[in-house]
Amino acid sequence: MKIVKMSEVSKEPLVRPLFTGRDVTRQVLVPDSKEFNVNIVNFGKGVRNKFHAHDGEQILIVTAGKGIVATEKEERVVTKGDVVLIPAGEKHWHGATEDSEFSHIFVTRAGIAPTTQLED
């Protein structure tokens, strides 16, 4: 087995066209996993990702701050302790509110196709 403390896992900058800003970092929690991606994403105030979809399900576990998770039908504010299930193929975005930073763990299956960005 392998144990890490979330607070000690290094934060890698995550500068990608998927995000509306550059203040985003990623912490890879289980780099040795063969079955899962389990990463923290830390969003700066007001930064979110753009509409996208995944080939498999995505689970979000909110760990800090205040964020928004949105589909084409709804926008929901989420805070620490909220857990979100996003079905495979559902068009959605998530990120920080204007007044708060925001962090969540995400879980996806290892080996699914890269995220499909659906907004420029």
Place this chain on the structure above:
Amino acid sequence: MKIVKMSEVSKEPLVRPLFTGRDVTRQVLVPDSKEFNVNIVNFGKGVRNKFHAHDGEQILIVTAGKGIVATEKEERVVTKGDVVLIPAGEKHWHGATEDSEFSHIFVTRAGIAPTTQLED
């Protein structure tokens, strides 16, 4: 998408021979998931599960209290914010210390075979 607050998810008693005591509950966080089991397990003081193994990987995310995660080679104390990767097939146990309750989220793939108990 579907959102739940961990604190509002009902706690089901989990009375099974796998555990060393009866003070164990489970909270099913994403009952609609087709790909993942994501559950909280809450252990009373001094209660743990017995040596067991899974056909797939298991991820533990500690959410409260103080616990122990053990293999045949080591016993490690874990607290909130610790993340554990247990490889497929690794013989292990986890549960609360004598002086603390303990809660963790676990993640496994949906559809893997039931846990194989390896200790009476």
